[in-house]
Structure formats: C-alpha cells, structure tokens
Amino acid sequence: MKPTSPERPENHKPASIYDVAKRAGVSIKTVSRVVNRQSNVSDATREKVMEAVEALSYRPNIFARGLASERSFLIGLLYDNPSAGYIAAMQVGVLTRCREEGYHLIVESLDAANPNLGRQVHSLVTESSLHGVILTPPLCDTQAVIDALNRANCPFVRIAPEKHLPGASDVRIDDFKAAYDMTAYLIGLGHRRIGFIKGHPGHGAAQARFAGYRSALEHAGLPLEEELCVQGFFSYQSGLEAGEKLLTLKNRPTAIFAGNDDMAAAVLACSQRYNLKIPHDLSVAGFDDSLVAQVVSPRLTTCRQPIREMAEAAVSMLIQRTATDAPVERQFEHELVVRESTVPPPGAIG
Amino acid sequence: MKPTSPERPENHKPASIYDVAKRAGVSIKTVSRVVNRQSNVSDATREKVMEAVEALSYRPNIFARGLASERSFLIGLLYDNPSAGYIAAMQVGVLTRCREEGYHLIVESLDAANPNLGRQVHSLVTESSLHGVILTPPLCDTQAVIDALNRANCPFVRIAPEKHLPGASDVRIDDFKAAYDMTAYLIGLGHRRIGFIKGHPGHGAAQARFAGYRSALEHAGLPLEEELCVQGFFSYQSGLEAGEKLLTLKNRPTAIFAGNDDMAAAVLACSQRYNLKIPHDLSVAGFDDSLVAQVVSPRLTTCRQPIREMAEAAVSMLIQRTATDAPVERQFEHELVVRESTVPPPGAIG
C-alpha cells in the first residue's frame, strides 16, 4: 500500500471531465451539472461526483468552458495609472469576490489618451469574451472605452464616474458630500480662508469634490475666492506646484484642502520651504486615506472611501448580471478621518 | 453609399475565423497561419488575409485557441500583499510586455500562510493552463507554491527569491551588494554606529540585505552590535516598533538603515517623538525608492531597483520559454539614490 492513492495520476496532465465521470460511474453531463451547481441531480449522485472531483483534483478547464458556453468566468479590470494604493486596494477587493465565485481576473493598464484605446478595449473583450468589466477613473468617463464596451455588448460597472449614464451601473461614494463635510469641518474649526487643490479635470470625482467645497463655503456664508482654488492633477508633483501657488499668496489661506492625499502630502513638503509649521501655521487635509496619509508627518486628516467594499460590490453586480438587467447605482458611505494635520487657525480662541 | 462599410456587421457578434476566411477567399487554416505568423504562406495570400483581418477587426478567440493548442497566451502574476507600490510597478512592467506579445495577464493575490495555498495554485494553473507564472516575494520562496507549479508542469520565474533553486529561473538585483553599498556609503559619511532594521524573516532579499550590511561593517573594521540590529517585517507598523527600540538605546546610533522605505518612513515618524531632527541628529536610509521615499520629509536616501524592467524581463523569459529550456538567473543593477535624509553624523568634521 503506497501512501499516495494509486489512482491519482501524479503526472502533469490534469484530470478531465471524462476521468471524473468514469470514476463516479456517471455521464460527463452529470458531472457538468454537479460542478455547475445545477439542479436535477440526486443527492447520492452529487456526492459520488463530488468525491471523484476531490480525489482527482478536477477543475473544469476554463477554455473549454468559455468556448462551449456564454460564461467565461473572466472579469476584466481596466485602469489608467491612478495612485498605486488606490489600484492595489481595488484589486484586492475584486480578487476577493472573484475567488469566492470561481472567477478569474484579467487586468489591463490602459492610457486614457491613447487614440487606439477603443480598439484595444474592443480587442480585449472580443478575444476573451469577458463576463464583465470594471472601469476605474478616469477610464470610466472615457467615451471611447464605453463605446467599445457597448459595441461588444459587454457589461461593465464604473467606479466613481463623473456622471450617471443611462443604462450604466455605477459604484461610488458621494464625493460632493464628502468634500462638503470636510470643508464644513474646517470651517467649524474656525478657518475662513480655505485653499482648495482641484484634482484632474477629466476626473469626475474631482469635480464633485470641488463643488462640495464651494457649496460648503456658500452655506457658511463665506466667499469663494478665485485665488484660493488652484488646479492640480492628483499627482504629487502637481501638488507641489499648487502648494507653491497657495503658499506664496500675500494673503495666505489658514487651511488647504487637497483633492487627494498625494497632493496634500506635497503641500506638507512645500510648506517646509516657507518655514510653516503644520498644523500650527497651516492646516492641511487630503482625500482617500491612502498609505501616504498615515506615513507623512503630521499624519493627514483625510476622507476614507471603502475602496475594497466598492470593488467587491462591483464584481457582485457583474456576476449577478445586475449590471445589465437593471442598471444600478450603489453609493457607499465615506468617513472623515481626523488626524493631526488640522487644528483651529492661528489666533483662534481655543 | 453609407460611410460605414456595409460588410462590417455592427452587431455584437465578433468576427470569427470563418468570416475572415470567406472575405479573403482562403481556408480558415490559412488564416490561422497568417495570424500566427507561420511560414509557408505566399506574400499575396498573407496580404489578402491581413486586409480581411483589419476590415473585420478580427481577433482570435482566446478560449478556442487555448483549447485547441498548448498555448494559452495567459501569464499569471501571483503575489501576497507586499507594498502596493511594489506590486503596482511590477504589474505595469508585466503588462507592458504582455501587450507587446499579445498575451493577457491573470493576477491572483494569495496568502502565503494559507494551508490551501498549494491547492489554490494548482487549481489556477490547471484550470487556465497558464503559459507561465511570475512569483513575487514572499511567494517565490514558498515551497507549496513551487511544488504545485512543478506538479502542474507550469514554467515560472521568480522575482528576488531567497536562494537559487536548481532548474528555476530568477530575476533579481544583488541585494547583498546593494545593502553593502548603502552601508559603505553611510560609513563613508563618517557614521560608526549604524542601526539596521531587518525585513521579514521569510523574505530572502531581506536576509541578503542584512548580510550585506554586516559585510560592509566588517570590511570597515566596525563591530557588529546586536542591539543595533532589530527585527522588522517590512510594514510601516513594524518599522515604528523597531525605530522605538533603536531610538531608546542609551547609546543611540547616528544612522539607521531600514530594510525598506516603509520602515524608514516609520523611523522618521518615530524620531519626531524624541525630538530628533532628521538628518541633523540622525541619518535614515531606506530601500526600494518607492513613492513614500519621495513624499516624506526629508526625502529618503534609498536604493532603487528597476522593478519594471525586472518584470518585463520575467515575462520575456516566460514567453521565449527560456525559463523552462535552460533556467536562467538574470541580475539587474541597483542604484543608490542619495537624498536629504543622510548627512555626516553630528560632530563630524565637514
């Protein structure tokens, strides 16, 4: 008696559905039913088959499956280099759900400015007949991508898109309200001159955040000052430049709210040059609660969005075909994370 | 005359090889030959076929291909949550080469401690008969993964593995030398008491770096002091704890070399508590040149490894089957990146 079961072939050809069928003494069709959790299989048969599947470590071949049916068990994740942390978190969430459901993930990094974008997406989708695609910003607002997906009749879910599209499914937080909340928080601390660093103009959430900022000011009866609103592009570098502009104003703001953490971190770096102590001389707030927010000193007050949960939700929508049957918009809650980078303005009471 | 060519069906069924064959007036087999760049096709025929392929935006179906041939055009990237920046850079490099070669990327995030690891990997590989797999640390040193891959007869390339395995292909930098160089640089600045924060014990590169540090000390005739070498785990949190230990020593080091940037950033944060000015009171060096290294203040002196290039090389090895035919070890050059976090020790001349 050898310790390893003799019928388990240790060579490298994986077991096929035929092997399982033979071992279980049923037809391949029945094996298929069991594996796909279909009904109309007796418990006894199901058990026999399961046993054989286990014993042979049988896994249905993804290609054969994809060829024979409409279901590819493949989800696509398309992105265009936003921050590494953002994508990483997203990917973890996506993979979690995929694993649970037996799906696989194909990722593709695209360039939103590439004129061939549409063709690239179309190729990807038709080649591998993806079950569905997840679009992260800024791709979710890129018409060429949407068109290609529609042309290929491929379901997709957009994460944090600029505006709702008829017939499209979205997952998002309320960027407007989140930015509103953060701004209101700063105002509540006593700040009256609050600088804002906008995100990439092509990024929908960036605009919503700016709108939230303006709305909060208005609500508090504070004027919106042109010079306090500078353009950034979500990158650290652009934050450096934006910070430079804001800190060299004759009438400097007492707080700066940046469209994301990377830019806020840049403001921190920038303020050193002007010998400004954070948060004593200047409060700084970011957005995203990425790793940087916790690593810089002082740690950043920021706004956390549940990226992983959002990613998981997107996959679920795709798998359940919710996305296609009845387009949904799912909104998640954000959370204000107050850390050391924000305090009342200099000279304030308390 | 409609502007869009009438023979191009705008419905969502992608063109198949039959459509192309019919349009080009040849057999499907000839189309297959052209698409796969095989020889024995006349130039005239090749051109006709190419024209048809273009016109119909034909792309060979990945499933049919995978089923009919041994080639799956699928590369797997396996990782276990190292730093987001590391994986992101890796992924970009991998995707670049994949795109160029018409391959697709399937990613899977695994847990190195999961007892089911072997089974998971085996499933993935047999299901989708991957062309090859790329293993990042610490997975590249996980026996269960290696075994599963070997059992499935699946080629793989390991990035920065601990030690060479007979018959395995590796891509790496010389971590030993890199750490040696960094340590020597610090010694050159005049430092005599240099703390070291080790990386995760299960991570091969971490050990090589520690060895490099020790060797440089020895070379300079400096003693290796136990209390100056503390254990970390590559995480920010572990860096915080390690920094705490080092900074509370009665005889504090004048420089700290951390096994990666995250931990070095933690030391920066930690030193604030003890009112130490970096780099004036303490020099700090990291490893990886990740985003954090540039974002913290002062910016970190660190060691850059060409992650993207390494990833691209790994894919190339897989595609050319170099990995299987004759296992290779490719070594890339590291680069010392000197920034503001390191200066001569306090009291040094100059």
Next chain:
DNA sequence: AACGCCGATGACAACGCTGCCATCATAACC
C-alpha cells in the same frame, strides 16, 4: 519525359465542455 521534392494550401479531427433534446423511471393525477 518521368521522377521526386518542396512550398502553398486545404480537409478534417480533436481540444473539454455545455446546451438542447431524448429517454426513462417514478409519482401524482383523474
């Protein structure tokens, strides 16, 4: 002129699975 060779091309099976339909036994109905 007959032969063999080679490059170009096509016919056809096979890849492993699922969808559709047929079959059969058993249970529920009048």
Next chain:
DNA sequence: GGTTATGATGGCAGCGTTGTCATCGGCGTT
C-alpha cells in the same frame, strides 16, 4: 389502471481554433 407531470440522467452536436496529414502544382534532376 391509464395518463400525464416531474425529476434524474445520458447522447450528441457544436463552440472557434490548431495539429496532422493529404493534395496539388511547379521546378530541378536524371
């Protein structure tokens, strides 16, 4: 008891491609 519904199962075609082998013509050789 005969008929119909219902659950369980299997047979078989077909998914779009590639591998194998056959075919066909033209060309160089004897």
